[in-house]
Amino acid sequence: MQASPKPLDGLDWRILDQLQRDGSATAAEVAEKVGLSQSPCWRRIQRLEEDGIIKRRVALLDRKAIGLNVLIFSHVKLEAHSGDLLTDFREAIRRIAEVQECFVLMGQVDFMLRIVTKDIEAYEALFFEKLSKLPGVREINSMIAVSTVKETTELPLPGLAG
Structure with a gap:
């Protein structure tokens, strides 16, 4: 142990x-x-x-500097919540490189995706060729971020005073 x-x-x-x-x-x-x-x-x-507190060390890239100019947040609703459907969806979403983050939500939608693409046309292709074909997808609502107010990877550390 x-x-x-x-x-x-x-x-x-x-x-x-x-x-x-x-x-x-x-x-x-x-x-x-x-x-x-x-x-x-x-x-x-x-x-x-x-101890797994430091998961890994990476280089953070500027997405716009490498041509990924569009940031999209998509809410996904599934047809049902059966075990196989959820598993298949999760496995499929992990294989889509443009999906940077995927969160399981409680509430009116099942998942929230953070997606990056080079332009709107690239997102449209991704939507029709991959996202809309994911297992069990009933509905996808996407929002395009027009600007960034705050973006950080630094967590607020509870062990540091103010």
């Missing part, structure tokens, strides 16, 4: 704060910013990764 993760302390929270701001930072760079020496900082980072 695996031991439960060690509770996070103030240093852990500061390390997480630094890494979510710059995932490419070295242990030495993080250590300097949080007031710790390199080896203990590295060990803490390793533990945070092993």
Whole structure:
């Protein structure tokens, strides 16, 4: 049986704060910013990764800089909620690269998708060739984002004071 993760302390929270701001930072760079020496900082980072608190470190790309100019949010309603239908829908949605995020919702719609495409025509093709053909789809309502007010990957960390 695996031991439960060690509770996070103030240093852990500061390390997480630094890494979510710059995932490419070295242990030495993080250590300097949080007031710790390199080896203990590295060990803490390793533990945070092993405990699954740090899922992975990635490069965040500017979608517009690579030609993905349109951001769409789509609400999807399914015909029914049988186990196979839900499973088939989830598996199919995972294979569509343009779908960046898919959330299961409670309420009037079943799923919300965050989709990126190069232009409206590309979304139209995606809609007719893939989305509308997903298993069990009854209705799709899509909204195009016209501008971004806030976009971040930084989580509010409860272990950091205000």
